[in-house]
Amino acid sequence: MQQSQLMTLIPIIIGVIIIVWIIGIYNSLVVLKNQAKNAWAQIDVQLKRRYDLIPNLVETVKGYASHEASVLENVIKARQMAVNLGDNVKERAAAENVLTGALKSLFAVAENYPDLKANQNFMQLQEELTSTENKIGFARQFYNDSVLNYNNKKEMFPSNIIAGVFNFENREFFEADNSEKSVPQVKF
Amino acid sequence: MWQQISNNKKNTFFLIFGMLLVLILLGAVIGTAVFAHLEIDFQQKELLLFFIFCGSIISVIIWLVQLIAALSAGKKTVLSLGGACKLPQGTHLVLENVVEEMTIAAGLAKKPEIYVIDSSMPNAFATGLNPQNSAIAVTTGLLTQLNRDELQGVVAHEIAHIYNRDTMYMIFAAVMITSITIVADLGVRLFFNTGYTGASSSRRSSGGNSGGSINILVLLCIIFMILAPVFAQILYFLVSQKREYLADACSAQFTRYPQGLASALQKISSFSSSNQVNVDKIISPMYIVNPKSADKLNLQKEKNSSMFNNIWSTHPPTSKRIEVLLKMTGADFKAYNNAFMKVAGNRKPVLDKNDLSGVKKIDIVIKDNIANHLPASSLVQTDASTKTALKSRKSEVNDNLIDRKRNAEDILWKANNYIFKECQCGTKMKFPHEYYGQTIFCPHCGNAVLVSENQK
Structure with missing residues (x-):
């Protein structure tokens, strides 16, 4: 009698342990996924902030350097392209990198206009944009770390089985532009 | 990164526990000494235990009162001791932005509050029991002297203190040390106020033999009372030096630009030795460079300084910190560790294995605004062409200095x-x-x- 009871109990206990274990892995996957999602939201906030700052910047620069139309147009075009994109990380990253490049050349051009450089409004916008650029960089670093953690967990055994069953998808890295990483020319 | 935080929490716990033991022991010793001093018969063991118990309880009560006061006041006390006022919003865009950037880089949930101290000496500190409830204070001198990259390095160092829970540790350790000092002081006073009369009366009443042994006991107790606070301080200093290095390493990692912090440290230390400003003794170890120590940027002198001198400072020598930062070949912890070992020679690495596990390689960001780093270039090799270029930009940098000074002073006007x-x-x-x-x-x-x- 006692033995048969034990025999029925053992599978139940094993079953409970397995279920708890699966729940644990599932939850940790969710935590990592949400962390990556939050990190992406942080990037998104900064990207939006940049879109808001650019029209102001273009207006200010126009007043001093109206014949640099092509540079200004590039910035406006790149912004427009980035704004219209959805949440696809890869496309978004490419568009944002174009925008970063366009802004860089705008600030490079601004170096030639001392009046513009001394303008209070321009200085403030430049600080804001530099800072936003930095924040995007730092947020990207944090996002990529989170994505790496999540993808690792998702691909490693045994959590990959559970990830497969519950359809967890790989997240994409937000890659920095390669030209951004290369050494810039120092000019005096 | 998480390992290092839990490691720090564990260390904090052990340190506080160790100091609490010292405190209780101190109370017990005072109880014993009082008992011995009162010349009660040693046969009365219950009475001796009672005295020991009373001494321990009193010291624990003193500690609890201190702890509750510190926890309820939190960062306010430290900030008011430093004479800090809150930064009004929108008065210093660069500072606000830099703090926000570093908050993002560290992945902290909430941006620390920003405070400004009216002092021409460049310095900064962080405080707070946890990252959700923390604050960073910078002096107006810091805002005047440093450029954006340097300011970022300093802010990253302070954010690292918050991120690593060093600020929590600082508060607990300060409470511990004050309590031990108070109890020891109490004990010593008790003896020197009543001691002499008691001793003379005892010689008359009791036999020479027992009196001698009791006097030796009393003497030992007094020695312990004097040594306990010193012991607590040494414990504290030993751990806090490592925390400074760790915060430097974190700063390099967050900013990916160790040169920024290096040149900031150089500016700060060359300033603090020449211009001493009133600084409260309790908060001085919290600053990025300890304003109390006459830490001159004299490389030759510091290399000759003995181990003994180093034990007595909460901060490692600034010149060494700068050297390590400048020798880094990457921005990650491993690079910091390698640079440290290069500078320190064959000494053991500054970061534990726990700190280094799971570290990925991070490259240093290369920036082309060399003109911003004029004073720092004295440590870095510069060729002739760079030097002439630097000279031509010197006036521009001076203009920046005046502008920054004005901006920093405007904060105080607006705060008032x-x-x-x-x-x-x-x-x-x-x-x-x-x-x-x-x-x-x-x-x-x-x-x-x-x-x-x-x-x-």
């Missing part, structure tokens, strides 16, 4: 509710918000400027 009004001639006038006149006269051109009502 002064109203800013610009005249047509470009003169900026500041007057208190209690000013009741309708117009104000520009001291430069003599024009009357209207003081609008809605600005008040």
